[in-house]
Amino acid sequence: MRAVFHQTLEDVQGRLVEIADLVAVAMDKATRAFSSSDVGLAEEVIAEDHIIDEKCLDLDELTIEILARQQPVARDLRIVVAALRMSASLERMGDIAEHIAQLTRMRFPERAIPKGLKGTFRKMGELDVEVARRLADLLRTQDLSIADDIRNGDDALDELHLSVFEKVLSDSWRGEAAATVDATLASRYHERFADHAVSVAKKVIYLATGEWEVPTDAVPVVVDPTITRD
């Protein structure tokens, strides 16, 4: 029974890794499409999001089946319940990649990235892709030191998110209201994506150590009061 159960858990882990890989690919495409106004690439992300959604649903069904058939207890039970929650976070990360692709498509043939923020959003995109890749690595290897990379990426994204607001609220900002709206939404999507990754990483750590990682110092609130939430 234990051997069967551990094989099942490996299946769960394998699926989480697979979904995280797909999320990383989606975010890579979405942020490249966003920075280069590549509407074809954006369409691809939008068309493919259902694959992530379906894999998450399949994983949820598997976890419910495991609960019903194998009736795990103690730590095994917590692993299965955590998988349900990680799947919800990963599904949401896929949605956010899709949102960024949708912004790109909506503005096409104009650029979705407001003038003066190109470098910032390129950096945010790179960080999000790196965070998603490291999350897949963490799920694959269970090497907890990787969680630090994810946390650092999230911190860097929080700072860039603040810098977007500093920019649009500065005297030098010449953007129209549409550019301000785009910058606000896009920045929030990029920042939330990494929050979800941190949330998954915390669950991995919790399962391995029984402890929630101590949160790093909260970033001071400048404009968006919600950036330290996950």
Added chain:
Amino acid sequence: MRAVFHQTLEDVQGRLVEIADLVAVAMDKATRAFSSSDVGLAEEVIAEDHIIDEKCLDLDELTIEILARQQPVARDLRIVVAALRMSASLERMGDIAEHIAQLTRMRFPERAIPKGLKGTFRKMGELDVEVARRLADLLRTQDLSIADDIRNGDDALDELHLSVFEKVLSDSWRGEAAATVDATLASRYHERFADHAVSVAKKVIYLATGEWEVPTDAVPVVVDPTITRD
């Protein structure tokens, strides 16, 4: 065993209702604070959010205990798993009420609501409070017709969300970038709140009927491409 289990399920249901009631109260306070720049009321919402968070955590622990001790199967198992997910949505609704309170506090003594949008945000606030109250009613009574009210409230919120964007993108908009940012974030919070309520309502319907409610027609995308997601 069945009798014990049904008592436990009643406990789960009672806790969901209690949390939904708290969320409705938080949103009522948050939106009243937002429209009247009442920083004291906003502080109250911020200070009290941990109560919702803790009640959600306690409910999650209870569901894990139920899974471990009573090892439910079939529909009973789905109810317990659904409770875990509903708790996550309700916790997030509490966070959104807190975000609206934080916006109010951040702008104080200025008004957080940009000029020209006071009526719109008052209406959005009223709709969100009504949606949260109806959600508590749905969880309490399991009367599925209530889900229509929640869906209608969400549709009305989607329309108001679009109208906020139409306003800030119109030629008549005289708001500074800060007002545009505030309107964008506040509108998105109000709209997302109802999305989570719809998501919980769908789970209640699914558990009662085995079917996911057919989605109503998607609202046409004008500016925020994400409004029909939940």
